[in-house]
Amino acid sequence: xxxxxxxxxxxxxxxxLRKEIxxxxxxILELLNQRARFAQQVADIKTAGGEVDCFHRxxxxxxxxxxxxxxxxxxxxxxxxxxxxxxxMSECLALEKPLSVAFLGPQGTFTQxxxxxxFGHAIEAVPLPTIDEIFRAVESGACQYGVVPVENSTEGVIxxxxxxxxxxxxxxxxxxxxxxxxNLMSKLNTSSEVREVFSxxxxxxxxRRWLDRYLPKAQNTAVSSNAEAARLAAVMPQTAAxxxxxAAELYGLNVLERNIEDEPDNTTRFLVIGRNSVGPTGNxxxxxxxxxxxxxxxxxxxxxxxxxxxxxxxxxxxRPSRRGAWDYVFFVDVEGHRDDPRLAEALNxxxxxxxxxxxxGSYPRASC
Ligand SMILES: O=C(O)C(=O)C[C@]1(C(=O)O)C=C[C@@H](O)C=C1
Numbered sequence: 001x002x003x004x005x006x007x008x009x010x011x012x013x014x015x016x017l018r019k020e021i022x023x024x025x026x027x028i029l030e031l032l033n034q035r036a037r038f039a040q041q042v043a044d045i046k047t048a049g050g051e052v053d054c055f056h057r058x059x060x061x062x063x064x065x066x067x068x069x070x071x072x073x074x075x076x077x078x079x080x081x082x083x084x085x086x087x088x089m090s091e092c093l094a095l096e097k098p099l100s101v102a103f104l105g106p107q108g109t110f111t112q113x114x115x116x117x118x119f120g121h122a123i124e125a126v127p128l129p130t131i132d133e134i135f136r137a138v139e140s141g142a143c144q145y146g147v148v149p150v151e152n153s154t155e156g157v158i159x160x161x162x163x164x165x166x167x168x169x170x171x172x173x174x175x176x177x178x179x180x181x182x183n184l185m186s187k188l189n190t191s192s193e194v195r196e197v198f199s200x201x202x203x204x205x206x207x208r209r210w211l212d213r214y215l216p217k218a219q220n221t222a223v224s225s226n227a228e229a230a231r232l233a234a235v236m237p238q239t240a241a242x243x244x245x246x247a248a249e250l251y252g253l254n255v256l257e258r259n260i261e262d263e264p265d266n267t268t269r270f271l272v273i274g275r276n277s278v279g280p281t282g283n284x285x286x287x288x289x290x291x292x293x294x295x296x297x298x299x300x301x302x303x304x305x306x307x308x309x310x311x312x313x314x315x316x317x318x319r320p321s322r323r324g325a326w327d328y329v330f331f332v333d334v335e336g337h338r339d340d341p342r343l344a345e346a347l348n349x350x351x352x353x354x355x356x357x358x359x360x361g362s363y364p365r366a367s368c
Contacts, residue, residue, distance in 0.1 A: 036092050043096035054144050055096040058173055059279040061089055062364035066283070090120020100124040102134045102143040108227035108247035114176040114270040115147040129224065135164050138273055145173060146273045152180070153267045154206045161271065162319055162331055165289055165360055172287050172361030174272035182207050182261045185253035186233055186240035194218050198229035199242035207242055210260040227251075269366075278363050280337035285314065287360040290350070291321055291329045298353070299330070305349035306334060309342045329356070337362040 046055055065082050072081045101119055104111040105127020115125055126143055128134050134146040151157045182203055186194060194215060201222035223229050226243035233241035234251040248255050292298040306313050315333040336343040338359055351357050
């Protein structure tokens with residue numbers, strides 16, 4: 001008797017709560033569309049101002065996401081609300097004019113994941129087979145943005161991406177950090193029958209200890225991308241691939257082992273490249289390319305103004321300049337936007353001591 005009374009009150013409560021949820025959903029739906037209509041009006045103003053190509057405003061998006069994260073009182077996590085609003089802005093922008101974003105393909109790569117994390121899913125994501133082709137697609141205007149990997153916490157920099165900036169006029173418009181989890185996947189149901197493992201060379205390197213320990217007899221074969229590895233594993237018997245979740249889903253593979261990367265905080269940083277500069281947001285980074293005379297103390301003299309003006313340098317990487325043997329260029333990341341007065345003064349001082357200074361872009365720091 002007591003039990004059935006409890007069930008009745010629980011059912012009534014459930015009914016009541018679901019009615020409340022329905023009413024809130026209706027209000028949210030109305031507000032979402034009201035917001036979208038305002039975004040359409042913003043587009044009209046941009047069009048009237050002569051904008052034809054790119055309606056995207058990264059600095060405004062960064063401001064919206066920061067305000068939402070600051071105002072969030074939970075129980076939804078900061079990450080969750082940022083993700084919702086990222087998708088909401090992506091859909092609003094798609095109503096204005098969808099963005100076309102080139103990424104290192106094929107479908108299912110971590111670079112595609114990074115593109116969606118940065119721009120949301122309402123984009124035209126264009127898979128291209130090489131970093132060079134991504135630069136060319138954005139340079140020619142075929143795509144508005146490109147997303148390319150630039151460094152991994154285990155394996156270091158992707159030199160091809162850095163070298164591409166030596167000859168390109170493109171600017172960095174953003175950065176994306178992605179935690180990389182590698183999985184062993186196959187048509188097989190157990191890893192004991194795997195004779196060959198495909199993956200991108202970087203991913204094989206990131207899982208080297210695991211492979212040596214658990215699949216010492218399997219041949220490791222480097223291919224052009226993790227997604228290509230998954231495609232091959234789907235058609236070649238007794239093989240497996242190392243790739244992310246999306247690739248397993250896309251190619252119908254069983255995930256045999258999860259998170260097999262050697263370093264638990266394996267992270268890859270991606271750059272967003274575009275043709276336009278991004279305005280300041282108050283939480284920015286600036287990337288520079290510079291070269292010095294090849295004499296003692298030259299690099300010290302170049303970097304000294306950053307210390308003098310209190311600018312934090314977050315990274316320095318040297319690469320051959322391709323102008324002659326033992327001639328180097330430096331990729332430097334500093335905190336702040338090139339329009340911040342202190343950074344602008346420091347850059348003026350740096351310019352006096354270098355043989356070349358190219359500002360590759362100021363852009364919002366990656367959010368969570
Ligand atoms: O504020 C704008 O310029 C808009 O176009 C609106 C909006 C948004 O949905 O909030 C959409 C796309 C832009 O990239 C930035 C913001």
